[in-house]
Amino acid sequence: MNFQHRLKERRKMHRKIMPSELNYDFSSVLAAVNAAEAGPSMSDIDAAPVLDEWWPAFDPHRTPFLIGRVNNHPVLGSKSIRTSRLLALNKHAGWARTFNRWYRLGAPASDLPIPMPGLNPINSVETLGALLADYIKRVRELEAAPRRNT
Template sequence: MALSPENRAGLDRALEAIAEAEAGPTVADLTGAPTIDHWRPLRSGSHTVVLWGNVSGHPLLGRDTTTTSPLLAIDVEARWARTKSRWYALGRPFAALEAELAKSMGVERPATDFIQFALPGYLPLESPDQLPELLANYIAWVREFDAADRAAAGREG
């Protein structure tokens, strides 16, 4: 079954965002990007990873705690992330806050997930090493979905 025009437009926007993520950000992309602090990647369903954190400078939310749209790419060293909807500048990761809080409590070597919280519908990643594979799998899934829709609608890629 072919997608509705609205759903096809959403899929096309996701494909554009994937292409932008693969190319990496320009200086202009990051200059106006919202910042996400105390960010933590979370799984949502079998295909999707999002970032959870405190966002500032967001065009719709202003300053708030949020989960992002699906994460497509992240470069922790260069301090950026690309989601389906926008670029983000990365502030402090949640792990840094967690370590700081543990130290202030006299815990020198905190266990993984020293600070635990539940966000319904989301699970923390078991290991940060999972992230590249999960993002690659999500992108492959989007592209497979696109190919199936194009075939159903009789369109060429």
């Protein structure tokens, strides 16, 4: 495989990493993905803010996130929010992992959200699972890709 082809493939993989995530170094991305795959500890859950009336959605870049009412967020306090990129969600165990933190899941939203431009509700467990798995796969591909020495 020549250099131009490798560069083109690497750029395609990087397109799946959203511009907002470029503010973080790749080790932060890996740490968040590793945490999501391992699942939360009891202390993670105890310290996590609670997200009520939540529902999953994705933006035009197919970035999944949660929308809901957060309580006791360490930065935002208690208010309606859109989370950072969603990495994992276990509705039965009552937790979600986003790029920035763990959330304890309270009651999901009982009504469908009001349609908004650029915001697409995720009504299918399969769709949500595919979006989450695709992102983690891309991160793992970037992790395994050969690196240039700088």
